[in-house]
Amino acid sequence: QHEDLLFEIGTPETTGVDLPKPKGLKSRLGGVARKVDTGLAGLSEPQAVRHYMRLSQKNYAIDLGLFPLGSCTMKHNPRLNEKMARLPGFGDIHPLQPQATVQGALQLIDELATWLKTLTNMPSVAMSPKAGAHGELCGLLAIRQALIARGEGDVRKRMLVPESAHGTNPATAAQCGFTVDEIKANKRGRVDMADLKAKLEKSEDVAGIMLTNPNTCGLFETDIREIADLIHKAGGYFYCDGANFNAIVGRVRPGDLGVDAMHINLHKTFSTPHGGGGPGSGPTVFSDALAPYVPVPFVTKDDDGIYRLVEQVDGEASESFGRMVAFHGQMGMFVRALAYILSHGADGLKQAAEDAVLNANYIQARLKHVMSPAFDGYCMHEALFSDAFTADGIETIDIAKALIDEGYHPMTMYFPLVVHGAMLIEPTETESKAELDRFCDALESIARRAAQGDDTLKGAPYLAPMRRLDETRAARKPVLKWTAEDTSKVAAE
C-alpha cells in the first residue's frame, strides 16, 4: 500500500509534542533571527507512528529473514545490546562532562579496546573512527604521519590496491593524498604475486598496500606473509581492510600476519545493527610501527586506577596525527559490541567464525552444480559465483530480483569486479541449516530458470512492495527533496 510523504499528510501547525508556552521574553539574538519559517509539516503522534510503521513494512530486514549480502555481514543483532546502550549511564552522558563523572564509560571503552587488541594481537587501537571507511582513513593517516616522521611524506605517495578491493580502499587512499596503483588478481582470486613484485621493483615512492583479508572473493590470501614482508622491505606499510575479520576471529590474529593497521567494522564482526545505513563504528588497530601516531582522543588508565582521556596532541600524544572527530567515537556502538563480545566470549567468537565459514561452504556445495563458482576450492565466509551459467540475456540483476519474490534479500551483485556478473553470498553464522536449505532451494530453482533463459526473470520482482525502479531516471534529473509542485506533478502523471 502506498504511503504519502509526510509533507503530503501533515501541516506546519500540526504537532506531535506538547511544549509549554514560551514566556515571551525579549530576544537576545541581536537580530540574527530566522526570517522565513521552515514551513515543515508536522504530524500528531498517532499519525507519526502510523506513517513510520507503514513505511517500515516496506523494508526487508535481518529480523525477518536471511540477508545474504556478501561483504556486508548481516548477522543477528541481539536486543540485549540495544537495552544496554540505552542505560542512562551510557546513553545520557555528555562527551565533555568532567572525566570524574564518566569513569564507567571510559572503563567500557578501555575494556572493548583490550578485547580488540587481544583478538588481533595488535598493541594499539584508535577507537574514534565512525565507520569502516573512517577506520581506513585513520589507518592511512597514521601511515602518512609515519612517513612524514621518517621525512618521506612527500616522496612515498603510491598506495598499492588490489583490483578486487572495496571501492572505499582507493577512495580513502585518494582522500589522504595517495595515488592508487592497482594490483591484478590471479586465477585463484588472490593477489598476483608477479604483478605485486613488478610494482615493487621501483619502491622509493611506495607508501604501502591496502589489502582485504579474507579478501572480497571470500578467500584467504595464501601469500599474505610474503606480501607483508615484501611491502615492509619496500619501506611501506601494510594496511589490512578488516571488513571480513568475522571469518577468522579466534583462528587467525592479523598481528601475526605482519599487518600494520586494520579497521574493524563493529557491525560486521560484533553485531551492532546496521540501521539501514549506519551508524557504524570502525576502531582501528595498529602495530608498534604505527602506534605512536594514533589519533586523539584515547583512553589511558593511570596507576591509581583512574581512567583518563588524552585529548590534545602533546605530552604522551605528541606524535599523534591529530583528531578525526569531535568527540570520542561511537560510544553507543561500543556498548553494543562489548555486550556481544562478552556474551560470546573467546570460545563463542571462535565458534561464530567457524559457523560462518561452514555456512558459506555449505551454500557453495549446495549450489556449485547449478551455478558457476568463481574459484575452485573451499571459500571462507562467503561464496562467490559468476554469471557463466546463465543463458544469454539473463543477468545477475535478474537473479537477484527474482530472489526478492522468493522472500529473500538478494546477494551482493557485480562485486567484486574481478568476476563477471559476480554474485557474492554471505550467510553469516546466525543462520540455521533449515534457513540455508530453504534459501538454496529457492536460489537453485531460479538458477535453473536463468540457465534455461526464462524471460520472466527480467520482470522480477513481481511480489515486492514495488516493481523494478528506474534508477536512470532518478539520476538524469535528480529530485532530491519534496516540493509542493512535485506532488501535483506526480498526481498528474
Place this chain on the structure above:
Amino acid sequence: QHEDLLFEIGTPETTGVDLPKPKGLKSRLGGVARKVDTGLAGLSEPQAVRHYMRLSQKNYAIDLGLFPLGSCTMKHNPRLNEKMARLPGFGDIHPLQPQATVQGALQLIDELATWLKTLTNMPSVAMSPKAGAHGELCGLLAIRQALIARGEGDVRKRMLVPESAHGTNPATAAQCGFTVDEIKANKRGRVDMADLKAKLEKSEDVAGIMLTNPNTCGLFETDIREIADLIHKAGGYFYCDGANFNAIVGRVRPGDLGVDAMHINLHKTFSTPHGGGGPGSGPTVFSDALAPYVPVPFVTKDDDGIYRLVEQVDGEASESFGRMVAFHGQMGMFVRALAYILSHGADGLKQAAEDAVLNANYIQARLKHVMSPAFDGYCMHEALFSDAFTADGIETIDIAKALIDEGYHPMTMYFPLVVHGAMLIEPTETESKAELDRFCDALESIARRAAQGDDTLKGAPYLAPMRRLDETRAARKPVLKWTAEDTSKVAAE
C-alpha cells in the same frame, strides 16, 4: 508466507539462553521430581526473533491503521506509557516487599484513583480488578455484599439487564449467583421504560440493574436518571457498565446520573494497549452506598503522609466483601493510564471525548446514504448500522471481510443483538479526518457492491495472510495443541 509452529522448527535441546552449568548439588525435592521431561522445543535467539517477527506481520494493529471495532475502543497507544511502565521502580518491584520500600508505587495508585474518582464524581474506587469483566464482578460482589448486609442477600437475586448489553453483563450476574431478567430496547435503541417499569412492579427480589451508558448502540440513555430513581426506589442498585466512558469524559460524570458502581476499562478510556487479548485493567468506582464493601487490598494515606496498603478484611475494611486477586491489581496498566491522563489533562480528556463523538458522527453522516443507520439522530462515539441495505445473500460478515481487502480491520459484527446484522463502527478520537475519509470511501464502495448483490464479496478476504477460516471445523473436533502426529497429518492433506 507460511510460518511453521515453533515445535516444527526447534528441538528440546536447542536454547536461546546461556545459563551457567548447575553444580550438581544433592536435590532437596524429597523425590517429588518430574518424571517425564516436557520435550518442549526451543529455538536459538536468532530463530526465535525471526519466528515471532514473521508471525507478527500476520497481524493487523492500531499502529498500522484504523481499527474500528465498535465497543472495543481501539485508540492510539502512546509509547511514553510503555517507557514509564518499564522504569525499574515500577516494573521491578515485588507486591510483597515492605511497604516502606514502595511508597512511590502506592502514591501512583493513589493518584490514579484520585483522577478516576474525580472524573466520575464517585467517592470510592477499587483498583484490583484485572479487566472490565472483572470490574463488573467487583461491582456485583459489592451489591451482593450490600444486600447481605441489609439482610436481603437471599431474597434479592434478580438482576435486570437490557437485551443490548455486552454478554459479560449477564455472565457476570450469573457468576455472582444472580438470575438475569432481560429488559427490552425501544425503537430508539434505548431501554424500553414500559418494560422496565413492568419488571419492577414486583420489586422485592430485585438486586439491581446493569446498564451500559452510553449504550452498546452508541447512544446515550436519555432516561438514565429516571432509571436510577426507579431502581433505587425498588431497593436495588445501579451498576453502570463503563465500557463506553470514553465518549463522555469531562462532559458527564456517572456519579451525577445516580450510578452506584461502574468499572472503567483502562485500555478503552485511558489508552493502555490491548495486547491482542489483554492484560486489561478494570478499576471500579462506587457510590457512598457501596463504598463500605470495596475489596481489599486498597491504598490509604495516613496523616503523616505515609501510604499504606489495607490488605485484610478487618479494621477499616471490616465490611469489605473480600479479596478478588492475589495482589494489588494491574500496576503496569496503572502506570500507563496515569501517564496518559497526565498527558491529556482535564482539558485534553474532554477534547478527546468530543473528538471521538465527532469522528463517529462524521462516519455516520458520510455513510448514512449508502448504509442503513440503525437509529435516527446523532450517535455518541460509535455509529451503528443494520444490514437492511444489503441484497439477498450478502451478509454483514461479507462486508466485514471485504474491508480486510481494503486494508482495514472490520467493524464489530452482529452486535448489539438488537439490530439485525449489526455493524458497529467506532473510530475513536485518534483518527485524522484523512483516515476517516479513506475508510468511508472504502466502506461506501463495499456497501454499494453489497446493495447490488456482488457475489465476489462472499469470498473475501482475498488479500489477507489467509482466506476465510473454517470455524465450524475447528469447533467440531477441537485441536487445541500441537502434537507430532498433527504435523504429519497436516502435511499429508
Place this chain on the structure above:
Amino acid sequence: MRYLPLTPEDRANMLATIGAKSVDDFYTDVPDAARLKGKIAGLPDHQGELAVERHLTKLAAKNRSASSGPFFVGAGAYKHHVPATVDMIIQRSEFLTTYTPYQPEIAQGTLQTLFEFQTQVASLTAMDVANASMYDGSTSCAEAAVMAARVTRRKKIILSGGLHPHYAAATRLLAEAQGLTVVQLPVAIDGEGELAKAVDGETACVIGQSPNVFGTVTDLSAVADAAHGKGALLVSVFTEAVSLGLVTPPGEMGADIAAGEGQSIGNGLNFGGPYVGLFSCREKLVRQMPGRLCGETVDADGKRGFVLTLSTREQHIRRDKATSNICTNSGLCALAFTSHMTLLGGKGLKQLAELNHEAAIELADALGAVKGVEILTPRFFNEFAIRTPMDAEAVLAMLDEAGVVGGVRASRLFPGDHLGDVILVAATECTTADDIAAYTDALKEII
C-alpha cells in the same frame, strides 16, 4: 494535545458535513442536570512528555527495585531474569496494539502464538489441554474451583492449608457467590496430604498446591486417588512456573485441573500485575473450561490456520449460561511466557529450574547455619520458611537497613495464625553468592 490528530479546520469541516453546529449537539440526550458545565474542578490541564516523564520518574525513584540489591521475596511472585528479546517481542506494534483475534484472517500472529502457548502450558503441567490464559494464578484457582463444581454438580470445595492465602481468598469469594461451600484446612507447612482425609462424597474438588506457599513440594498422587475414589476432582495449584521444570507436575499426580501463575516465565514483577494465569485440564472437561481457546483449522484454500474456538462456552455467545465471564485475559503476558519458554526450550527450562533449586539449597544451608535460625520447609524447590528467635517484622526491618530485602513475614499472609516469627524466603537464578553472604552476615548481626 499530541494524541489528537483533528485540526480546528477539520473539526469545522466535519461539523458542516454532519450538519451540526457544535459538538454540544451530540450531547443533547444528556439530562440537563447531569451536564457538566466548564472543566472538572481540581484537575490539571495537559502536559508535555518531559513533564509527565519527570513526575513518574520521581515516583519510581521512591521504590526499591528488586535488582538493586540482595532480594529474597517470593510467596507467589518471583524475581527472574527476562531476556531482552522477550520484551522486544511484546513491544512489537503488531502484537502490542492489536485486539482479541476476532478476525482470524488478520490475526494469525496472535492466534498461532496462543496455540503455541496452549501447547507449552499443557506440556509443562502434563495435562491434556490448556486455555489461552487467565488473569493470574489466583483467578485461575478460583475458576478451577467453580468449574469443578459445574463438572461434578457438587457444592463443597476443600482448600489445603498450604494454599496461598490470597488464592484461597479469591476462591472463597467466587465460590461463595455461587452458593458453594468452602472448607479451609488449617494452615500447615506440610499439609497437602491432609486433603486426602478431608474429601468426602459431597466434595466437588480438593485444591492442593505444590510447591505450596511455604515452599513445600508434595506428591499429590494419593490425594488424587482419594478424590477420584469419592467422585471428586483434584485441582493442583502452583505459583512458581519455573518449578515445573523439575518438580512433579499436576498431570503426573493425577490432577484433573491445573491452575497456576505463569509470571515467572517471561514476565517481570510489576508490583503484582499484570501476570498470566495458566489453566489446563483433562481433555474430557474441555467444554466446561473457562476462558478463550485457540484451535487449529484450515482456510478456504485448505491451508492450516488458527481461530478462537469452542466459544459457545463463552459469555459473548452464551451470555448468562457461559462457563465464566472472563473476556479480555492476559494475551500479551502469555506471549511473553511463550517467547521466553521458546528461548529456554525444554532442556533450558530444566537447567533454569536446577539453578533455582541450587540457589535455594545454598541459601538454606547458609541461613540454617546461623545460630537460632530454623528451616521449617521439609522439601523445597526455590523457597522455604524460616523461624527466627525474634519477631519477623523486626528482623525484616533490620535486614532492610542492611540493604537486604529478606523475604515476606508469614504474618502478612496469615495474620491470625501465630506465625509471627516465620519468614518466607525465596532464591532464584538471580541470587548470587554475594547476596547469600549479605543475608547471612546481616542475620548473624541481628539475632
Place this chain on the structure above:
Amino acid sequence: MRYLPLTPEDRANMLATIGAKSVDDFYTDVPDAARLKGKIAGLPDHQGELAVERHLTKLAAKNRSASSGPFFVGAGAYKHHVPATVDMIIQRSEFLTTYTPYQPEIAQGTLQTLFEFQTQVASLTAMDVANASMYDGSTSCAEAAVMAARVTRRKKIILSGGLHPHYAAATRLLAEAQGLTVVQLPVAIDGEGELAKAVDGETACVIGQSPNVFGTVTDLSAVADAAHGKGALLVSVFTEAVSLGLVTPPGEMGADIAAGEGQSIGNGLNFGGPYVGLFSCREKLVRQMPGRLCGETVDADGKRGFVLTLSTREQHIRRDKATSNICTNSGLCALAFTSHMTLLGGKGLKQLAELNHEAAIELADALGAVKGVEILTPRFFNEFAIRTPMDAEAVLAMLDEAGVVGGVRASRLFPGDHLGDVILVAATECTTADDIAAYTDALKEII
C-alpha cells in the same frame, strides 16, 4: 551460545554434504605460522545475558547521567528531550536491522524516510539540497572544506576563531592530507565577522559558525558577500540544530554549503556518538557533494518510488575519483532526526527553539547577577560563555560537589589560549527554574 543456531548434528551433516572432514579444512590457506592453536589467551568464555547485563549495568552506574541533576554542558552536544515515539521507531526491526538500501524494491521504508530527511535538512538550513547524512558535525565540516576546494580548485581554507576547535582539528587533518592550506583565525568570542577580512583570491572557502562555540550568533551575510566577491565559498557551520528554528539559517546568509550536527533533534547524548552530520548545499554544487543521496523516481508500473542516486560521485562506482570515501553514514540517527522533526513540525520546532532561548536568557540573567561573574557572549541562542574570578576547573569541581554539572571549561577546548577562567554554559528546554537556582546558589557560595 544463544546466537548460534547450528546444532552439532547440523554441523556434522553440513560437513558431510560439503565433503570436508572438519572446519579446519577451510582454514588450510592460512600460513601455518599464523594459525592460532587453542584459545586466545587471557579472554573469558561466553556468558549468559544476566551476567553481561550485570557487568554493564555496573559500569553504567559509575557515570553521572545528564538527567540526574542540574546539567549545563553544551559546546557541541546538547541535552534535549527525545520523545518515546522516536526511540520506538528506530527500534523497529525493519529499520534497525536492515542494510543500506541497495535493493530499493524492498527498502522503500528506509528510502522514503531518507527523502523526508533530505527535505527537512534542506528546509531547516534554507539550502537547496541536502544529503542523506554524514558521521557527525565535525566530519561534515571537514568534508565541506575539501568539497569547496574541489569546486573552486583552490587550496586555502580559512577557519573562524569561533569554530568549534574539534571541528577545526578534523577539518585541518583532512584538508592537509589532501595538500590544502588551512588558516586558523585567532580564537574570538565574537569573531565570525573577521572572516570577511581574511578572504583573498586564493581562498577556496571560509568557514564560519553561528551560533559559534562560545554561543555567539552572527549574521554571516557580509562574509558571504566578501567570499563570493573573491570567488570563494562560504561554509556555514552549526552544532545546535534546534537553533535553526529561531536563528538565521545558513541559506538566508548566502552560504554555499551548510554543515552541522543534528544530534539535538531526536538523538541522545551517547557520550559523543553516534550522532548525525547534516550537510546541504546550493543545487549547482550537488555533483560535488560527498555522501549518499536519495532521489525520486518511478517503478516499472509508473508508481512513485525512491532510490539512491548520483552514485557516480561515490566510492563504490568511482573508486579513487569519488567525492569522498564515506559509505556507511548515520542512517538510523537520521531516522531519529526525521521522526522527531516530524513530531515537532515547523511550528513546534520554533516553539522548542524559543523555550531553549528563554531558558538561556533566564540562566544568563541569574548567573550574570552573581557578583564577579561576567557574561561574555554578546548575542546568544541557548549557550554562552562566562568569566569567573577563579580558575574554571576549580569552579567546576566545586559545582560538581554541589551536584551541579556547570558546563565546559574553555581551556579543555582551547588549552593554550588563556581562557582558564572561562566556562561555556548551555541551557535547553530540559533546564528548570530549580536547576538555574541550584547553579546560581552554588556559584554564589564558591566565588
